[in-house]
Amino acid sequence: MNRQKPILYSVIIPTLNEERYIGALLRSLAEQTEKHFEVIVVDAHSKDGTRDVVASFGTKLPSLQILKSEKRLIAEQRNIGAASARYDWLVFVDADSVLLPYFFERLSLYLAHHRVAALTTWFSPDSEIRKDALLTLFANVTIESSVMLSRPLAPGPLTIVTKAAHTKIGGYDGGYRNGEDVDYGRRLFDRGIPLHVLRETLYIWSLRRFRREGTLRMLERFSVTALLVLVTKKPQRYISGYDLGGALYSLKKSSRLSFIRKYERRLRKLMKEFV
DSSP, X not given: XXXXXXXXXXXXXXXXXXXTTHHHHHHHHHTOSOOOEEEEEEEOOOSSSHHHHHHTTTTTSSSEEEXXXXXXXXXXXXXXXXXXXXXXXXXXXXXXXXXXXXXXXXXXXXXXXXXXXXXXXXXXXXXXXXXXXXXXXHXXXXXXXXXXXTOOOOOXXXXXXXXXXXXXXTSSOTTOSSOXXXXXXXXXXXXXXXXXXXXXXXXXXXXXXXXXXXXXXXHHHHHHHHHHHHHHSOOOSOOTTOOOOGGGSOOOOOOOHHHHHHHHHHHHHHHHHHO
């Protein structure tokens, strides 16, 4: 009996002053039940200890490399990582996200039974606060709705795509300081590559920006962007005051697996009614 070859992944992480957060993500990668992946960190001249934290995982993640980006631009950083990737599947993930231990195991199982070239997954918040759970629930439904309305959003915190698809659309558009993920999803769709959603909670979304800038302000900002995409199919290239960099935010503890399970059940029930 011939065993199916494992799916290999290149995990691409853009960083800028992420000393407080990158360790949690790299730790979650080191603890994966499946380890058929390499890790590529693309740093844009961080002024804190980001690179030192990454280097400390050299023995825990043997397939780890740190690249430099001259531009502090997340689109360019992702493209640099993709250009150095050795494997067929690219996993673009933000430095403040955390992957659950069975992330690659569940992802490989899904890909073995579905013909897809681009996808994302459900996610949970990084706290057990009810407000954060509701906010994340809304975000998951928004992504599902964007796919149904043929305006697919390729979420910045986690987008998984084949290297062939990434190359076909020319990668991320370096002309975007913000909204590069929305533009990426749109161009994938325009080239006949739909975004799929794996309806299982497989990563934790950081709400640090909401805590720093205020939930209402962030929702207003995202609502304007969503309306613009719905009408014109194009996001804003620049959002005033939307700074990048992990050193700007306060650290919050990740939610527990039991909470994630409860959250996932609520999301599944809601999506069953919605879809």
